[in-house]
Amino acid sequence: MKTKIALIAAMTLAAGSAVAADSGFYVGAGVGYGKINVNANKIDNRIDADFASAELPYAVTSSSTSQGATPYSLTVGYKWMKYFATELSYIDLGNANYRSNFSNGLVIPSVNGTVKGQWDAKGWPVSALGIWPIDDSWSVFGRLGVFMGDVKLTYKVVEDPNSTTLYRRHASDNSTQFIGGVGTDYNFMDTWTARLEWQAMPSLGNNDTGSGNWNNIQFSILYNF
Numbered sequence: 001m002k003t004k005i006a007l008i009a010a011m012t013l014a015a016g017s018a019v020a021a022d023s024g025f026y027v028g029a030g031v032g033y034g035k036i037n038v039n040a041n042k043i044d045n046r047i048d049a050d051f052a053s054a055e056l057p058y059a060v061t062s063s064s065t066s067q068g069a070t071p072y073s074l075t076v077g078y079k080w081m082k083y084f085a086t087e088l089s090y091i092d093l094g095n096a097n098y099r100s101n102f103s104n105g106l107v108i109p110s111v112n113g114t115v116k117g118q119w120d121a122k123g124w125p126v127s128a129l130g131i132w133p134i135d136d137s138w139s140v141f142g143r144l145g146v147f148m149g150d151v152k153l154t155y156k157v158v159e160d161p162n163s164t165t166l167y168r169r170h171a172s173d174n175s176t177q178f179i180g181g182v183g184t185d186y187n188f189m190d191t192w193t194a195r196l197e198w199q200a201m202p203s204l205g206n207n208d209t210g211s212g213n214w215n216n217i218q219f220s221i222l223y224n225f
Helices: 002-021 040-053
Strands: 024-038 059-065 072-081 084-103 112-133 138-159 164-187 192-206 210-224
Touching (some): 024 084, 024 112, 024 192, 040 084, 040 112, 040 164, 040 210, 072 210, 084 210, 112 164, 112 210, 138 192
Antiparallel strands (some): 024 072, 024 210, 072 084, 084 112, 138 164, 164 192, 192 210
């Protein structure tokens, strides 16, 4: 009889632990490799408009942007059941560098120069996760949410041949954009989870800041309370 009672008690505790593991708060931190595909033409147009408003006889002749970035994020989540969770995160998407050349065309004497800028974004994604448990350790999920944050463009205009800084400018945009992703979680200890995820946003920014899309492969560690 005592053996049966002990067995029932052990089974009850195990069931309770399994239920507890299916819900609860967790926190995490992650770092990734992202690409910010900024539309350089929109930044060119912004700079040409600045030249015109300052009554400077210049125009952008060529431009380029870097795409690689190193995003990082901090996350607080709650798993309502083994199939569903919600998350609030802070994410810094990293930055893209912009560079362009300008000139005064055929005006004599000729004047040339460069524009150096930086495009960056950061904010607060709120997401819902649909989860498919594969076994006790592995699960896959899909993310759907909204990113609420700030996109900023800063740049300076330098005139050659004396490397004279003509002026500095900045523009910002409060963006609210769709964010989505897919990923997998691996529970390697009772309270620790490793996560690998692809995330994306189709559009960020506006005509003043320049706009672009963002993709990110991120690795995270989560602690489950």
